[in-house]
Amino acid sequence: MSSETETLPYSVLADIYDQVMSDVDYETWADYLDEIILTHHPNALSLLELACGTGNIALTLEELDQYNIKATDLSESMIRVAKTKGVQISSAVDFQVMDFLEPDIHESFDVIYMTFDSLNYLHKEQEILRLHDNAKRLLNRDGIFIYDFTTPRNSRKAIQFLNYENRTLENGIRFSRNSTYDAKLRVHSNEFLIEKESTFNRTEIYREVHLQKIYTLGQITEMIRKTEFTILDAYNSFTLEPATDLSLRVTMVLQ
Numbered sequence: 001m002s003s004e005t006e007t008l009p010y011s012v013l014a015d016i017y018d019q020v021m022s023d024v025d026y027e028t029w030a031d032y033l034d035e036i037i038l039t040h041h042p043n044a045l046s047l048l049e050l051a052c053g054t055g056n057i058a059l060t061l062e063e064l065d066q067y068n069i070k071a072t073d074l075s076e077s078m079i080r081v082a083k084t085k086g087v088q089i090s091s092a093v094d095f096q097v098m099d100f101l102e103p104d105i106h107e108s109f110d111v112i113y114m115t116f117d118s119l120n121y122l123h124k125e126q127e128i129l130r131l132h133d134n135a136k137r138l139l140n141r142d143g144i145f146i147y148d149f150t151t152p153r154n155s156r157k158a159i160q161f162l163n164y165e166n167r168t169l170e171n172g173i174r175f176s177r178n179s180t181y182d183a184k185l186r187v188h189s190n191e192f193l194i195e196k197e198s199t200f201n202r203t204e205i206y207r208e209v210h211l212q213k214i215y216t217l218g219q220i221t222e223m224i225r226k227t228e229f230t231i232l233d234a235y236n237s238f239t240l241e242p243a244t245d246l247s248l249r250v251t252m253v254l255q
């Protein structure tokens with residue numbers, strides 16, 4: 001017997017997120033962020049991560065022994081997983097549940113960063129402007145705001161290999177991901193079906209749908225013009241080369 005339950009994004013996925021993302025090289029990603037910080041704000045000490053997920057970037061950056069890090073995410077489940085991992089390695093990263101559209105912290109930071117398409121979870125320009133306003137308020141003088149986003153070209157390419165994935169993970173949980181891209185609306189959808197055995201031989205199927213709005217470099221640049229930030233750099237993928245209209249992922253560095 002099985003039943004299907006619709007759940008909030010990242011609520012059930014949280015427990016298998018690290019396995020699903022096992023091909024993501026978080027160490028290289030954290031090194032890349034460190035390189036950007038050293039380039040633009042070499043004296044930075046305090047970091048705030050937005051949308052930190054299960055804490056992979058924060059926990060890797062902490063290994064450099066250079067930064068005090070607070071890492072936040074909207075999802076209680078993702079933060080629960082991050083905290084568990086932190087405790088296992090006696091980490092000092094301060095993990096906290098927080099909506100980056102309604103931040104409830106009263107400190108300021110040298111660097112605010114956000115990785116892995118988290119900006120693409122915002123579907124309205126007003127939300128993107130609000131995120132920038134919030135970051136501005138939480139930054140110290142000369143502080144920098146770093147985030148990446150993926151582009152329409154990336155979505156078109158990604159669905160060629162992500163469009164259907166079906167695996168059984170190490171802990172016996174089965175999951176599938178069905179990815180589609182509406183090029184007209186520029187909305188990328190990832191549907192996750194996560195199958196778990198529960199009591200009395202029942203199988204629970206949890207369904208999470210993640211909808212991401214996909215932006216061009218021009219659109220994001222235009223929105224930033226409406227904020228109090230200046231663009232220091234817009235980088236192509238994981239390089240320090242300038243982003244172009246052909247970039248699959250763009251990393252923005254704002255001050």
Ligand SMILES: C[S@@+](CC[C@H](N)C(=O)[O-])C[C@H]1O[C@@H](n2cnc3c(N)ncnc32)[C@H](O)[C@@H]1O
Nearest residue numbers: 010051052053073074075099100115116118121
């Ligand atoms: C693709 S995951 C990236 C997680 C992490 N940055 C990583 O690299 O693994 C997107 C994350 O954005 C978070 N998120 C989405 N909307 C948010 C919001 N309004 N405030 C805070 N976090 C949010 C989700 O909970 C999720 O953990």
